[in-house]
Amino acid sequence: MRAARLTSPAATLTGPGAAGGADPVVLVAHGSRDPRAADATRALARAVSAARPGTPVWASWLDHTEPGPTEVLRDLAVAGHRRAVLVPLLLTAAYHHRVDIPAAVAAAARSGPPLSVRVTDVLGPADDTADPALLAGLCRRLGETRPGRFDALVLAAAGTRDARARRSVGRVADALGAEFGVPCRVAYASAAPPAAGVAVSRLRASGARRVAVSAYFLAPGLFHDAVTEAAGAAGAVAVAAPLTDAPELVELVLRRVDDRRVVASTG
CATH class of the missing domain: 3.40.50.1400 (Rossmann fold)
Known part of the structure; x- marks a missing residue:
């Protein structure tokens, strides 16, 4: 796998890290051969960053698009960050959440300096309940049609x-x-x-x-x-159009970031 090129407009590797600032947020999307999908993920990362000034926000992908979450986490650790929050941009807690994301986090732990990674719930229903922000985003997109x-x-x-x-x-x-x-x-x-x-x-x-x-x-x-x-x-x-960077989706991502319940963690 090629080394990651961390060129996200939403964050830099320097800044908060060992200094005790905000923990970086790594968004992990499924990935697609269609370039529109990666563009949408980058737009969401920018929107999340704008909504939470001072928090570094990175986009990553499990497949088809670089960088992957392993590369982002490893480079954050090398840059001096001690903790990170990983948010799966997934609507169901299926194979990618159960297998691919833990594997990516484990690979980063094996190949880089120590980094404590908190993996959040997916964006779909947690505890069998659909988040009101998710429903509001769906309603927004439907209304726009x-x-x-x-x-x-x-x-x-x-x-x-x-x-x-x-x-x-x-x-x-x-x-x-x-x-x-x-x-x-x-x-x-x-x-x-x-x-x-x-x-x-x-x-x-x-x-x-x-x-x-x-x-x-x-x-x-x-x-x-x-x-x-x-x-x-x-x-x-x-x-309706997909959720992409709807304000309600940004709100939902930040709720996941702020939810201290640990779905999975390393470090």
């Missing part, structure tokens, strides 16, 4: 084979439906049925006349493109 009156919703997510993760998506759908007072069904872009077009068609077949689609995505990319195309072909009146 100006869908008019709708009588049913689809919450379209990326997809996972993890049954527990799918249940967490279902809880968000239930909460979103309750927010608008309409039925809300889950759809997936991969790994699990139903697809977005199928979910829209089923709601229309059951009597819904105007079905809108909420995008349970953090960034644009091929999955969101596929959802948009399929839902539109099935008759959806609107498909």
Whole structure:
């Protein structure tokens, strides 16, 4: 793996560290071949940094885009930081949260100076509850599409084979439906049925006349493109944009940073 090039506009390696300032925050996204996804993560990092002056904020990716979290953590340790907070930019606590992120943190511990790393909850439901900020962000993006009156919703997510993760998506759908007072069904872009077009068609077949689609995505990319195309072909009146750097998502990231409950830690 190539060495990381830490050129994030949101932070510098110097500054708080051994001096006792704010612990750096490392955002970890899944990664995508689509450059729009990395751009969205960088925009979120800048927004989080702007909302928390004095806190270094770094973007990293598990795949496809550099730097990875191992490189960022190792370089922070070399620069003199003693602690860091790692926030998974994930909406479900599935394989990447359980396996890939701990492996990245462990690799940094093996290859660099000591660094205590606190890994937070994912951005999706923690303790079986969808954060109000997450719901508010979804509502914002849906409202931006100006869908008019709708009588049913689809919450379209990326997809996972993890049954527990799918249940967490279902809880968000239930909460979103309750927010608008309409039925809300889950759809997936991969790994699990139903697809977005199928979910829209089923709601229309059951009597819904105007079905809108909420995008349970953090960034644009091929999955969101596929959802948009399929839902539109099935008759959806609107498909929301991903959360990207919505103010509510920034608030949620900072809540995770400030939550002292330890999901995982090293050092």
